[in-house]
Amino acid sequence: MTDVRGPHDPSGAPGPSAAPIGTTDTETYAAQLSVAARNPKRVELVVGACFILAILSVFVLGWIYTQRGNPQIEGAMLFVLFGGIGFGMAAWGKYLMPRGPFVEEREVLTSEADEQAFAETLKRGQVAIEGRRSFLLKLFLAASGLMGAILLFPLRSLTPAGASANGPFYKTEWKPGSLVVDESNNPVHYSTLDVGGSMTVFPYGYTDSEDDQTLLIRASLKPVAPPDQPEKLQWSPVGYLAFSKLCTHAGCPVGQYEAEYQKLLCPCHESTFNVLDACAVVFGPAPRPLPQLPLTLDSNGYLRALSSYGEPVGPGFWYRDAL
Amino acid sequence: MRGKAAEAGKKAAAKQGRDLDERLGLASAGRWMLNYIFPDHWSFMLGEIALYSFIILLLTGVYLAFFFVDSAHEIIYHGSYVPLQGVKMSEAYASTLQISFNLRAGLVIRQMHHWAALIFIGAIGIHMCRIFFTGAFRKPREINWTIGLTLMILALLNGFFGYSLPDDLISGGGLRIFYSVFESIPFVGTWAMELLYGGPYPGTAVLSHFYVIHVFILPLVILGLLSAHLAIIMRQHHTQFPGKGATETNVVGTPMWPGYMAKSGGYFFMTMAVTALLGGLAQINPIWLFGPYDPIRISTFTQPDWYIGWLDGALRLWPNWETHFPGHIIANTFYPAVILPGIIFNILYAYPFLEAKLTGDKAYHNLLQRPRDVPGRTAFGAGFLAFFFVLLLGGSEDVIAVAFDTSVQSVVWVLRVGLFAIPPIVGAVAYLLCKELSAVPSAGKRPLANVIVRSVDGGYAATPVELHPLEAEHHEELEPAPVGHVFVPEPEPQLVTAGVVSPASAAERTDRGPAPATSAASAPVQSTSASDIPGVRQVSRQGTPGEPAPRSGRHLFFPRRSHGGEGPNGSNGDGAGTGPDSGSD
Numbered sequence: 001m002t003d004v005r006g007p008h009d010p011s012g013a014p015g016p017s018a019a020p021i022g023t024t025d026t027e028t029y030a031a032q033l034s035v036a037a038r039n040p041k042r043v044e045l046v047v048g049a050c051f052i053l054a055i056l057s058v059f060v061l062g063w064i065y066t067q068r069g070n071p072q073i074e075g076a077m078l079f080v081l082f083g084g085i086g087f088g089m090a091a092w093g094k095y096l097m098p099r100g101p102f103v104e105e106r107e108v109l110t111s112e113a114d115e116q117a118f119a120e121t122l123k124r125g126q127v128a129i130e131g132r133r134s135f136l137l138k139l140f141l142a143a144s145g146l147m148g149a150i151l152l153f154p155l156r157s158l159t160p161a162g163a164s165a166n167g168p169f170y171k172t173e174w175k176p177g178s179l180v181v182d183e184s185n186n187p188v189h190y191s192t193l194d195v196g197g198s199m200t201v202f203p204y205g206y207t208d209s210e211d212d213q214t215l216l217i218r219a220s221l222k223p224v225a226p227p228d229q230p231e232k233l234q235w236s237p238v239g240y241l242a243f244s245k246l247c248t249h250a251g252c253p254v255g256q257y258e259a260e261y262q263k264l265l266c267p268c269h270e271s272t273f274n275v276l277d278a279c280a281v282v283f284g285p286a287p288r289p290l291p292q293l294p295l296t297l298d299s300n301g302y303l304r305a306l307s308s309y310g311e312p313v314g315p316g317f318w319y320r321d322a323l
Numbered sequence: 324m325r326g327k328a329a330e331a332g333k334k335a336a337a338k339q340g341r342d343l344d345e346r347l348g349l350a351s352a353g354r355w356m357l358n359y360i361f362p363d364h365w366s367f368m369l370g371e372i373a374l375y376s377f378i379i380l381l382l383t384g385v386y387l388a389f390f391f392v393d394s395a396h397e398i399i400y401h402g403s404y405v406p407l408q409g410v411k412m413s414e415a416y417a418s419t420l421q422i423s424f425n426l427r428a429g430l431v432i433r434q435m436h437h438w439a440a441l442i443f444i445g446a447i448g449i450h451m452c453r454i455f456f457t458g459a460f461r462k463p464r465e466i467n468w469t470i471g472l473t474l475m476i477l478a479l480l481n482g483f484f485g486y487s488l489p490d491d492l493i494s495g496g497g498l499r500i501f502y503s504v505f506e507s508i509p510f511v512g513t514w515a516m517e518l519l520y521g522g523p524y525p526g527t528a529v530l531s532h533f534y535v536i537h538v539f540i541l542p543l544v545i546l547g548l549l550s551a552h553l554a555i556i557m558r559q560h561h562t563q564f565p566g567k568g569a570t571e572t573n574v575v576g577t578p579m580w581p582g583y584m585a586k587s588g589g590y591f592f593m594t595m596a597v598t599a600l601l602g603g604l605a606q607i608n609p610i611w612l613f614g615p616y617d618p619i620r621i622s623t624f625t626q627p628d629w630y631i632g633w634l635d636g637a638l639r640l641w642p643n644w645e646t647h648f649p650g651h652i653i654a655n656t657f658y659p660a661v662i663l664p665g666i667i668f669n670i671l672y673a674y675p676f677l678e679a680k681l682t683g684d685k686a687y688h689n690l691l692q693r694p695r696d697v698p699g700r701t702a703f704g705a706g707f708l709a710f711f712f713v714l715l716l717g718g719s720e721d722v723i724a725v726a727f728d729t730s731v732q733s734v735v736w737v738l739r740v741g742l743f744a745i746p747p748i749v750g751a752v753a754y755l756l757c758k759e760l761s762a763v764p765s766a767g768k769r770p771l772a773n774v775i776v777r778s779v780d781g782g783y784a785a786t787p788v789e790l791h792p793l794e795a796e797h798h799e800e801l802e803p804a805p806v807g808h809v810f811v812p813e814p815e816p817q818l819v820t821a822g823v824v825s826p827a828s829a830a831e832r833t834d835r836g837p838a839p840a841t842s843a844a845s846a847p848v849q850s851t852s853a854s855d856i857p858g859v860r861q862v863s864r865q866g867t868p869g870e871p872a873p874r875s876g877r878h879l880f881f882p883r884r885s886h887g888g889e890g891p892n893g894s895n896g897d898g899a900g901t902g903p904d905s906g907s908d
Contacts, residue, residue: 089585
């Protein structure tokens with residue numbers, strides 16, 4: 001416990017193994033160099049059999065390859081091939097080689113003389129950075145640092161031009177009057193869903209957009225809104241509600257609508273939202289309700305957006321409230 | 324005739340060896356390698372599994388890289404897998420289908436790659452547990468602990484990147500969560516994710532960026548750190564358990580040549596064999612069943628690969644807090660998925676130094692400890708693992724809820740409480756168990772098995788079983804042989820002829836001298852050695868400051884290794900230099 005510099009500390013007392021370990025006694029050596037196996041002949045047979053099995057598996061593998069292959073047989077034959085070689089080698093090494101055990105003194109890792117010599121050698125360079133020349137060193141460091149920074153700058157091209165740290169993120173293409181369409185770009189009529197039905201919708205022309213995906217739910221035959229937000233009654237014509245499908249937790253698509261309980265469930269981390277309460281969070285790690293898209297019906301009975309989402313959709317990030 | 328030919332062949336080989344040695348100094352470095360001793364203990368194979376799975380990953384990965392297309396460009400599939408014909412998918416997904424169904428051994432190689440990645444990470448984890456619980460991280464091995472920990476983090480990351488490449492339905496969900504999590508980092512999160520994904524999610528170039536990182540950057544970094552890891556191990560030599568002649572100043576075990584090379588080489592092939600068997604027979608990541616990534620279709624319960632599961636669990640168990648500042652927020656995912664792993668990994672990085680500080684133990688340690696002998700550390704480690712395990716359970720709270728026919732809410736609450744309650748309990752139990760075990764003198768020692776024979780008249784007799792020689796080792800304690808002696812040929816006398824010896828070569832000869840205990844018998848060199856020659860290494864070992872010893876420059880990798888007479892404890896070198904018998908020949 002007191003031996004700070006290691007077992008070979010020249011300043012310390014001799015370690016516990018000052019007396020040499022091992023012996024030159026020939027009889028012991030004979031034992032140590034003899035093979036470990038009790039029955040070497042049997043081990044030789046086993047090792048040989050392993051290698052022969054490996055050789056055989058090569059032919060099976062070759063044949064299988066010419067027969068357009070089969071994953072199961074290939075896996076099994078590779079197992080025989082590798083396993084034959086491996087088991088053979090390991091048995092060979094364990095039983096047919098000097099049984100030992102052998103001992104070796106550990107290396108000297110440290111000595112004070114060396115450390116001093118090293119420091120002396122370092123001092124050789126001191127003349128180069130003495131006095132006024134230390135300023136050269138500072139200049140050199142500044143140049144190197146700036147060089148590193150400017151050489152990294154081209155990495156900026158990893159993002160397309162126009163990107164910036166504060167967005168715009170999670171700004172959707174939903175605009176007042178956007179036609180609500182399904183994933184095949186077909187408009188959604190108010191008769192499309194029965195009560196308890198749900199589907200994923202997009203603004204017309206943006207069916208590949210991640211951020212725009214919106215879950216359309218028919219929760220009732222009449223407009224629905226939480227009692228404390230009566231103004232939202234006009235957002236849900238004939239009981240159609242639309243919420244951003246991006247979870248406010250980690251952005252997963254909130255896909256599971258349980259009509260019986262009027263709950264929305266995120267498949268990733270089990271955040272649960274109450275559809276009838278403007279998708280307020282009932283349980284789980286989601287910090288905010290799913291943003292609601294106000295809907296309206298046009299004169300032909302097709303669903304349209306009454307306005308855009310009033311806030312960025314999806315998960316939070318540092319600049320979110322600045323948007 | 325035949326004998327003559329063999330003799331000539333031997334001579335030619337010897338000459339070639341001499342030629343190489345004269346140019347590269349191979350004999351010395353090579354002998355050092357062949358003599359390197361590996362302690363015999365089963366737990367030392369865990370790191371080897373990790374190393375070998377990494378080699379398998381490189382081999383299978385190169386094959387896959389020839390055929391994988393890192394493009395998110397969408398095409399209509401017309402390949403041989405009928406159920407997906409006519410489906411719109413990315414080229415990356417299509418090329419993965421091509422690898423799985425149309426390449427020679429493609430599916431086997433792809434599945435081997437995935438299995439090897441899981442084995443790699445798992446082996447690293449268990450290897451780290453071994454290092455932790457036996458105290459192998461203590462001085463002088465703290466550096467290697469931090470390198471190993473970095474390797475584990477890189478392995479986790481690269482596993483995730485590789486898992487994301489096929490662009491299937493499930494990996495797409497992972498990409499989404501990864502983006503949201505790291506986007507939450509204040510100031511730089513959004514920038515970093517835009518660079519990584521090529522713009523706001525889903526990004527324009529996520530697959531090609533991930534591909535470069537997965538096949539080029541991270542493997543290169545891992546390879547570099549792995550080399551450093553192994554070089555440091557060889558520099559410091561392995562740790563070993565006490566007993567069987569093992570002390571702080573020696574290493575007892577099997578030398579590299581021939582035994583260990585065969586055993587370990589065989590072990591590499593056995594790792595390959597198991598991976599191949601899994602790759603051929605155990606289906607993993609059947610992306611053709613999931614279908615291509617399409618955000619609309621994610622509606623099933625999703626589970627990440629297990630090594631990410633603890634992070635996913637943290638995301639699920641964390642309450643729905645979000646911190647608002649004027650104009651800014653710290654998003655919910657920042658705490659469980661950035662701060663928490665940050666704390667965990669920093670504790671792990673700092674652990675060797677923390678423990679040294681707490682115990683005041685600044686000594687060198689080459690002997691390992693039994694976990695039961697260090698109850699405090701074992702309790703801490705067990706509690707730490709329990710914490711991880713509860714998080715991992717949290718990653719599948721939905722599955723647990725279904726299995727126990729209860730609500731997700733109740734499972735989450737049980738786990739939230741458990742996250743804080745279970746680790747201390749596990750730690751306390753581990754502590755008490757350690758105390759109990761170390762109080763039992765025979766704990767951990769296997770008693771000899773008895774064979775019980777019933778005689779004709781109904782009596783019983785017990786006789787100890789006959790032991791296999793390898794098992795018997797533990798009992799009869801064969802004294803270890805100095806490895807240097809066994810494998811060193813008698814030095815050739817002409818090298819020490821007077822007048823021919825240069826100081827440098829004489830220094831080398833002492834460097835290469837036989838092991839301490841065996842010197843007298845086998846070393847004519849000794850007689851002329853260090854004492855006659857000014858400035859040879861003995862000077863520095865005597866502790867004379869300011870007189871650095873010249874080093875022989877022959878050892879390519881390990882210039883300061885000490886064989887035989889180098890150590891102050893090994894009496895040989897000193898004896899030759901200063902002892903009464905020096906120059907006696």
